[in-house]
Amino acid sequence: MSKARAFLVAAATLLVGRGRRRRLRPGEREPIVAAPTPRSPDAELVAIGLLLASAASAIAFVVIYVLDRLPAHTQLLGLALGLAFVFLAAALTVTAKRLVPNEELEDDYPEQEHPDEQERVVQVVEESGLTRRRLFVLALGAAGGSIGLALLTPVASLGPALHLARFSLTPWRRGTRLVTEDGEPYRADEIEEGTFYTAFAEGADKEALASSLVLVRLPKSELDLPPENAGFDADGILAFSKICTHAGCAIALYRKPMFAPTDPQPALICPCHYSTFEPAKGGKVIFGPAGRKLPMLPLAIDGKGFLRARGNFDGPVGPSWWGVRMKRPTT
């Protein structure tokens, strides 16, 4: 049935079209959009309905915006605006499929190249004579390059690119007290086993990478410090830089054995890339991508029971760079 109708419509269109093409009356013109516009009043109604729904949703957005204090305000706003575009998209889809002529046309791809024009361009440049003046071209290059260099030079002001001493500075010196985030000094007897503490150099900028420490207490029998770290602990309390030597995140995980026979030894772990350091062995890397041990700070307990540094770190703090192993940390 519908096929028959389509056939009739096509035949009629062809007939009418043929008739017209033969004798164009004055003022009449050859059609460009070849395909017939589909006649579908239903589709037009649907599209109009969708557009009105889109408008209504957009208005709803404004209303919701004005009616403050609704619960789930963000959700309602997003829903209203989203739906406005959903309806618009649907209306446009109906338009594309049902309301505009669906032409499928052919066209030539552009020419691959234009050899004559290429030749003419070359000719114009050559006939200008400039390219043959070798010294001139060289001088032009020299001027351009030098001006470029000059204009780039102020970039050097962005930072102390050639003064890297600050990379090995730390606030720690013999006697510096260890304080909490609120600046309260740590007492040795506050430090318990099985958890970790964050400490800072008293009076230092807490955000500076070398300021922060992670403190843990281990049974003295479990300590297996390498010779160069011998005596760094204060009664089993160990202090390490809190900044991972891999990429500079803060060491924020402390793994302590839950079931000794199968679980690995206590370890300090960086949650960014899971570099794992063993405090009992002076911060040795036991897993993960870190290429250097965690810097350790020698500790002492003063007469009043407060924790103090007994010197500086045993190695540079923070991620590795080309000169990281060439300088000891300095105050």
Add this chain to the structure above:
Amino acid sequence: MIRALVRFLDQRTGTAPFLRRTLRYLFPDHWSFLLGEVALYAFVVLIGTGVYLTLFYEDSTAKVVYHGPYGPLQGQEMTHAYRSVVDISTTVKAGLLIRQTHHWAANVFIAAIVLHLLRVFFTGAYRKPRELTYWLGLTMLTMALLEGYLGYSLADDLLSGMGLAIGYGVALSVPFVGANLAALMWDGPFPGSYAFFPRMYIVHVFVIPALLAVLLAAHLALVALKHHTQFRMSERESERKLVGVPTFPGQTPRSLGLFASVVAVLFLLGGLVQINPIWLWGPYHTYSATNGAQPDWYLGWLIGALRIVPGFDVVIGHYTLVPNPFWGGVLLPLAFFGFLYLWPWLERRFLGERGYHNLLDRPRDAPLRTAIGYAVATEVFLVFLAGSADRVDVLFGLPYIPQIWAYRVLVIVGPFVAGFLAYRVCVELQRGERVEHERRRAEHAARVARSRA
């Protein structure tokens, strides 16, 4: 009315012939040609929502104590940058909707670019005469990755601060000049001076978007100048003849419909699906970190790569030649993008690719290209998966360390296996087609013979 407008324009600009050609410019019809358009529309949403966010954002790392309506942060010390993003999310009306839509749009933008790239690669659309279009597109992808990273870093919440710390570690790891480079960018050691956030900000809201806009214009101009590629869908398409739907009236409602769909999805996501709830992460301090930290999806491959490299720095005496983050954070992206940039040349040089193409390949039509592309994609995907090993540990109880060892093996073996399988599949598909072709011919011959008899 329309005539008056066209006449006005033509008399003042002389563009009537150009307009006519533009209206009748042909778009070949295939769903995969819409991926680039999706990226374009996401970019439009990014510009719109982004401009809105700049009206509230403050690029200062000066400290402030929070006294806003959000209880859990009450009395905490934080930067102005973080406070302003918390305010956008809590007190600015519709601010959270716009911020979340912006973030979702960034994710969709890069996803659409990546899918578009896969389409272009596996159909050979980058071949002569469209190499420039391809290189511009690749450059936009690298820009977009950097742009996304800078964008979420600006919030200065705990998660983004960790991302910046890693960025700093990666910058330091560049051989010979790493620390100098980092000192230049951060104006000193991490977390840098007050100048660092304004630098990120201007790059995020002006430098890269402007570059993207220029590259995008050039990309689209090149597409139009050489016309779109097409699949051979029938006898009509050829290297010389293009078959498609004209800009107007056919393509216009389709494209606008796609635009509206993209905007709809982004606003629905922005309103209904929470993304990066920075008020939960809290302010960043160099000495804090959170467990289970994951970047936006498009940086997952980099974090995975940083995680699976075994722990070593390459050291000569006291000189650190290659700090560890270099492998995953610098070398992998360099190798990946280097491969993609060089590919058209590699294919010409080593696979004997010649000629001038307007017709696209199906992946099976070029088994070696498909195999190599598939191997590279597998490598990136495996490294990407490795980045989620910690979440897999938490969610499914698969221990982290064995997983990492498995990935260390897989990233070496996986690409070869995947490439080989892809090659075999392509060859079998081709063979199947030949058999099918033969069968049809034989059947046809038999029919003809029967009807004669």
